[in-house]
Amino acid sequence: MNTPPQCPVCGMDNTYFDGTLFICPDCTHEWAAGEENIATGELVVKDSNGNLLQDGDAVILIKDLKVKGSSLVIKKGTKIKNIRLCEGDHNLDCKVDGVGLKLKSEFMKKA
Known part of the structure; x- marks a missing residue:
């Protein structure tokens, strides 16, 4: 037993x-x-498919995301490398085109 x-x-x-x-x-x-x-x-962070994410993983966007306060749009299919997990509503910290952003894992899938 x-x-x-x-x-x-x-x-x-x-x-x-x-x-x-x-x-x-x-x-x-x-x-x-x-x-x-x-x-x-x-800290447990899952992508849109339920896969566990870890620091340093690469993810791919599953939909276009508008960046608040900017005219920048991150397109669907963009690969984001070397993510960092953080607590809060926006639980991924990453750089896209040289700009540091906090994004939600529900819009990502593991690459």
Whole structure:
């Protein structure tokens, strides 16, 4: 039998599975299977297809994006190299044509 994982919040081994969630009775934290890395503070960013993105990946735009405050439009199919993940609504930090931008991962697919 598999032993349930440690609680990602308090680190105690006294956890159990109730059918849908893992539960820690010590700190009352509940989490679904596969969410251990989310609760530990690791940044999880997915592209439009659900693939996990990492720092340094290359992505391709899936639609034209207008740059706010500028007449610049980034065209569909543009390949963006060496992305950096950051927290917030716009979770990708990158350079496009020499301009530093923060973009949303929902408009990207992994190259």
